[in-house]
Amino acid sequence: MAKKLDDKLIKRLEAIANECRRINATGNYGHGGGTASMQDIAVALYFYKMKHDPKNPDWPERDRLVLGKSHAAGALYAPLALAGYFDKEKLVPLYGGNKILADGWMTPFQMHAEKWATPGIDYTGGSLGQGLGFACGLAYGAILKAPKPLINLYGNPRPDPGYKVYCIIGDGELSEGWNWESAMFAAKYKLSNLVGILDYNRYNMSEDMSSYMEPIVEKWKAFGWWTTEIDGHNMRDICSALDLADNVSGAPKMIIAHTIKGKGVPDWEAVRNHSGNAPKEPIDTVIPPIPIPPED
Amino acid sequence: MVTIKKEIGQPDPLAPAIWTPWIEAAKTDNSIVVVSADSAGRNITQELRETLFKDRFIASGIQEANAALISGGLADQGLKVIWPDMGWLFERAYNAVTQTITTEHYHVMMVGSGGGALAGGAGPSHNNLRDLAVMLPVPNLIVLAPADAVEAGKMSEFALKYNGPIYLRTMAMSPTIFENDYQFNLGDAPTVRDGADVTIIGMQEWVLKGILAANSLAAQGIQARVLDCSSVKPIGKEAIIKAARETGAIVTAESTNIHGGMGSAVAGVVGENYPVPLKRIALHDQYLHSGGGKLVEAYYHQTVDDLVAAVKETVQRKK
Numbered sequence: 001m002a003k004k005l006d007d008k009l010i011k012r013l014e015a016i017a018n019e020c021r022r023i024n025a026t027g028n029y030g031h032g033g034g035t036a037s038m039q040d041i042a043v044a045l046y047f048y049k050m051k052h053d054p055k056n057p058d059w060p061e062r063d064r065l066v067l068g069k070s071h072a073a074g075a076l077y078a079p080l081a082l083a084g085y086f087d088k089e090k091l092v093p094l095y096g097g098n099k100i101l102a103d104g105w106m107t108p109f110q111m112h113a114e115k116w117a118t119p120g121i122d123y124t125g126g127s128l129g130q131g132l133g134f135a136c137g138l139a140y141g142a143i144l145k146a147p148k149p150l151i152n153l154y155g156n157p158r159p160d161p162g163y164k165v166y167c168i169i170g171d172g173e174l175s176e177g178w179n180w181e182s183a184m185f186a187a188k189y190k191l192s193n194l195v196g197i198l199d200y201n202r203y204n205m206s207e208d209m210s211s212y213m214e215p216i217v218e219k220w221k222a223f224g225w226w227t228t229e230i231d232g233h234n235m236r237d238i239c240s241a242l243d244l245a246d247n248v249s250g251a252p253k254m255i256i257a258h259t260i261k262g263k264g265v266p267d268w269e270a271v272r273n274h275s276g277n278a279p280k281e282p283i284d285t286v287i288p289p290i291p292i293p294p295e296d
Numbered sequence: 297m298v299t300i301k302k303e304i305g306q307p308d309p310l311a312p313a314i315w316t317p318w319i320e321a322a323k324t325d326n327s328i329v330v331v332s333a334d335s336a337g338r339n340i341t342q343e344l345r346e347t348l349f350k351d352r353f354i355a356s357g358i359q360e361a362n363a364a365l366i367s368g369g370l371a372d373q374g375l376k377v378i379w380p381d382m383g384w385l386f387e388r389a390y391n392a393v394t395q396t397i398t399t400e401h402y403h404v405m406m407v408g409s410g411g412g413a414l415a416g417g418a419g420p421s422h423n424n425l426r427d428l429a430v431m432l433p434v435p436n437l438i439v440l441a442p443a444d445a446v447e448a449g450k451m452s453e454f455a456l457k458y459n460g461p462i463y464l465r466t467m468a469m470s471p472t473i474f475e476n477d478y479q480f481n482l483g484d485a486p487t488v489r490d491g492a493d494v495t496i497i498g499m500q501e502w503v504l505k506g507i508l509a510a511n512s513l514a515a516q517g518i519q520a521r522v523l524d525c526s527s528v529k530p531i532g533k534e535a536i537i538k539a540a541r542e543t544g545a546i547v548t549a550e551s552t553n554i555h556g557g558m559g560s561a562v563a564g565v566v567g568e569n570y571p572v573p574l575k576r577i578a579l580h581d582q583y584l585h586s587g588g589g590k591l592v593e594a595y596y597h598q599t600v601d602d603l604v605a606a607v608k609e610t611v612q613r614k615k
Contacts, residue, residue: 115400124399127391133362134396137369144329144351145373178392181362188357 003048005239008293013235015290017043020078021264022287023091025279030111031071032268032276037201037232037259038075038168044238045166046079054084057119063163064138066123068131068179069170069199071274073113076121082292085120129176132196135167136186139194139252167196171213172204180223186252187224195245196225196254199232201261205274220254232257233264298486298524299475304504307469310442313449314407314466315339317456318378322348328456329354329370331379333363339380360385364392371402376456383408383424383465390430398436398461405455405462411441412467412501412551417592420583424465429556431463432529438482439529441465441558443503444472447526450480465528470501485532491519494611495539495546496603499525499558502549502577509603518611525550531561533569540570545610547575549603554578573613575606 003009017040024035042065046052050063067076081088091109110117112126123134142161169179186194202210220227226248230237238257245253262268266286267279279286319340322328329352330336336353345353354370356363360381367377386393386408397404410424431439440455440462442448448466455462473488488503489510498506503524510520521543523535540546546566548559559576566574579596593599 124395127395130361130365130392130396133365133392134369134372136362137366138372139369140354140366141370141373141375144326144370144375178361178365181356181359182365185356185359185362185366 005236009048010235012293012295013043013047015292016047016079016082018287018290019082019292022283022289023078024074025265025287026283027074027278030276031274032265033261033272033274034069034170034199034201035072035075035276036263036265036268037261038072038199039264040233040235041168041197041199041238041257042075043079044235044242046083048239049242050166051163057085061163064122064165066131066135066138066165066167067113067125068167068173069128070112070125073109073111076113077109077118080120128173129178131167132169132179133182135165135194136182136191139165139191140189142193161193164193164195167194169196169198171198171200171202171209174213183223183225190250191252192249194252196252198254198256199259200256201259203261203272216256224251226251226253227256229256229258232259297490298478298488300473300488301475304471304473306471308445308472309469310445310448310466311339313445314452316449317453319344321456322352327375328352329375329377331356331363331367331377333360333381334358335381360389361392364389365396367404368396368402371404372400377404378407379404380407380409382422383410383427384422386427387430394434398434401436401460403459405464408463408465409468411465412470417584417587419586423584425553425579427465428528428552428558432556432561436461438462440526441499441528442526443500443524444470444474446472446474446476446478447480450478454480454482467500471504473504483527483530483532485523485525485527485535487521487535488524489522491521492543493519494607495521495523495543496607497523497525497536497546497548497562499528499550501551505600505603506549508600509607512600512604513607518607520607525558525562528558528561531565533565536562536565537569540566540572544614545573547577547603547607547610549577551598552578554580573610575610577603577606
């Protein structure tokens with residue numbers, strides 16, 4: 001059932017994203033900058049848009065989330081924990097080194113998000129530029145498996161697969177040519193159940209890429225994708241764009257989310273690189289807690 | 297011992313034997329899909345596309361990496377994927393294979409053509425000399441290399457049922473040596489000819505060449521055993537150790553580069569378990585000129601006579 005996008009819900013999503021940033025900032029994790037830049041998007045997906053069930057991570061009818069920039073795994077682990085996929089306490093081994101917990105879990109959190117390891121993760125990544133192609137395969141497979149009779153994918157109408165595939169890609173990995181192979185494929189087969197979200201924080205590990213990423217919107221349009229641009233840290237913007245994408249048929253969709261590397265963690269935001277050393281100040285000073293309002 | 301044909305005839309194509317089990321199964325099993333990076337049209341005809349596969353023929357265009365990526369995604373959805381391409385082109389998709397297909401053990405059968413490096417011979421860019429070296433170290437991946445159409449067909453049937461990733465290195469044509477009742481066993485190196493003085497471990501066209509060499513050697517008083525190392529990974533460890541123990545000398549033969557091929561894998565098994573004199577026939581770190589046939593075979597020292605000479609030299613090294 002669709003959730004009502006009102007002020008109360010926006011406040012709740014913002015509070016969840018804040019808590020996720022607190023979890024990741026204390027983790028001393030290697031890719032803090034890119035984790036923080038996509039955090040709001042991930043929270044909007046898990047707590048507003050996506051159809052999923054923490055009690056049944058392998059539910060076949062769930063929406064999928066493919067993370068191309070899998071090094072930002074913490075941006076998924078934290079919301080998955082808060083959603084109830086696993087205890088928040090279990091996130092500790094990711095940052096604290098390998099440990100076997102009392103109930104037998106041994107670091108289920110890989111440094112790069114991996115499906116086999118962690119409930120709720122839909123793609124095993126690490127090497128960049130591959131998530132979008134995998135997501136294309138998922139989206140195509142979802143249509144093939146749709147319960148309605150098959151209709152030639154070149155034509156309309158087409159079967160409704162009943163679930164969608166979301167794919168978060170990083171702008172750094174967009175330099176990998178494979179993305180553009182996948183972009184052509186998705187447009188050829190009009191994979192409208194595929195929604196890409198570009199975490200456009202402009203920085204890879206060594207430079208500001210905007211000079212050669214631009215014109216980014218025109219690139220995706222030229223490849224046959226429906227596109228829109230949003231502020232990737234404005235929760236209402238993110239949710240609205242995700243809703244808007246639902247109403248577009250006949251093409252894959254790319255939401256260009258303008259983001260800030262390290263967003264919400266002052267030390268990280270100041271340098272805008274990939275690093276993510278834990279702030280020296282107490283976390284409650286750096287990122288004050290915001291109580292998470294209960295869901296209606 | 298497996299039975300081999302008494303009369304070896306003209307070369308037969310391997311592709312129909314590989315495709316038939318999947319095409320037959322696709323008639324009742326909707327989960328079978330073909331991924332074509334402009335590479336399956338020769339075997340899946342326009343008619344088959346229109347009448348049978350329809351949307352289950354997925355044409356990515358010439359993009360091997362994305363073909364690997366979508367194969368992973370399709371298999372994640374429970375579909376059984378067959379993706380053929382030229383063997384050397386999997387190098388282009390290699391990192392996509394190792395991350396997006398094999399880590400999650402997806403049901404994808406990759407068919408790499410152009411094995412049997414001396415056949416075809418479209419020049420250095422098209423030499424399929426490195427595929428074993430790159431595919432053998434990939435965890436979760438089974439690597440197979442059939443010696444003829446019968447064996448290729450049995451391997452394809454196996455791949456259809458095996459719920460995981462397989463790389464099958466095939467070749468265009470080869471005379472059929474196995475009878476139709478041949479049974480493929482994963483992880484076995486079947487004996488195609490028995491002998492007690494030395495063992496020839498052949499792969500692909502070198503199984504037949506091994507038989508021919510053994511016949512020639514028998515006339516000279518050397519009884520050579522011949523194994524078919526078609527299950528390259530997992531490798532037929534037991535048969536190889538047994539051969540080392542019983543015959544005391546081993547010669548491997550394959551049409552790939554000597555670095556990282558089947559011979560290296562055999563040498564590892566022999567060296568660790570029962571060291572005996574060993575020699576490897578392969579290509580020696582070189583690109584092959586365009587062309588094919590006997591002349592090129594001779595130029596690169598890949599003839600039956602070269603194998604015979606290598607066997608004799610190795611037998612002399614026995615203590």
